Amino acid sequence: MSQIESFPDTDAWAAAIAARLEESLAAAVIANGRAVFAGPGGTTPSPIYARLAQADIGWDRIAVTLVDERHVPETSPDSNARLIRDVLLQGPAAAARFIPLHSPAVTVDRAAALAAHALAQAGDRLDAVLLGMGEDGHICSMFPDSPTLRTLLTPTLKPTVLGVPHGRDGAAPPQERLSINLPWLISADRVVLGLKGAVKRSVFEREAEGDPATQPIAALIAAKVPLEVVWTEG
Numbered sequence: 001m002s003q004i005e006s007f008p009d010t011d012a013w014a015a016a017i018a019a020r021l022e023e024s025l026a027a028a029v030i031a032n033g034r035a036v037f038a039g040p041g042g043t044t045p046s047p048i049y050a051r052l053a054q055a056d057i058g059w060d061r062i063a064v065t066l067v068d069e070r071h072v073p074e075t076s077p078d079s080n081a082r083l084i085r086d087v088l089l090q091g092p093a094a095a096a097r098f099i100p101l102h103s104p105a106v107t108v109d110r111a112a113a114l115a116a117h118a119l120a121q122a123g124d125r126l127d128a129v130l131l132g133m134g135e136d137g138h139i140c141s142m143f144p145d146s147p148t149l150r151t152l153l154t155p156t157l158k159p160t161v162l163g164v165p166h167g168r169d170g171a172a173p174p175q176e177r178l179s180i181n182l183p184w185l186i187s188a189d190r191v192v193l194g195l196k197g198a199v200k201r202s203v204f205e206r207e208a209e210g211d212p213a214t215q216p217i218a219a220l221i222a223a224k225v226p227l228e229v230v231w232t233e234g
């Protein structure tokens, strides 16, 4: 199982994660003249994004995208793009190019195809990835019991973005979603999973021992994603 690194409080935790992402993005800009970062939405990443935004790392050479998104316009409070624009793409990081996963006025599958194309144009791998995890064990929009789950977790496909239908009969997710697939994470140089709280720690420990075909955390570990798990009680 992946080691869990613990930090005493949210400030130390967010600073440690932001420093790792900054280091990988700066190294990629120096080595390749460009870099690609992908991050999550949700309630967890804001303090990390606020710190990362201040890094002096040549943001005009960096493309920023999402690991997942709801199929909603950016005006929606549920939009992960809105969080990225409001918190990460500020200060020095405002110079970065944003690649949204959602496209307005098309189906979720068409939006996914457009995002897959835009991401492939940005590069053949992600230089730094931040992940969050829901208390049901989902990362990106890889939801337990979703009909797209097994495809998203298939390690041998090419890196892409898939549309995820909303769950039936109250199952998650309540809205259509878009998600990068496991092969994008396999190809990444660095993947940091930021966890807060005792519940998420125990969910991670349980999921890490699970079935790689149906449990995203187990799939990442089995596929040898370069995963760093960084936790604070919060």
Ligand SMILES: O=C1O[C@H](COP(=O)(O)O)[C@@H](O)[C@H](O)[C@H]1O
Pocket: 039, 040, 041, 042, 043, 044, 045, 067, 068, 069, 070, 080, 131, 132, 133, 134, 135, 138, 139, 140
């Ligand atoms: O639905 C989502 O949830 C997860 C976890 O969110 P959090 O609020 O528990 O931090 C997030 O990683 C994902 O990007 C988001 O779309």
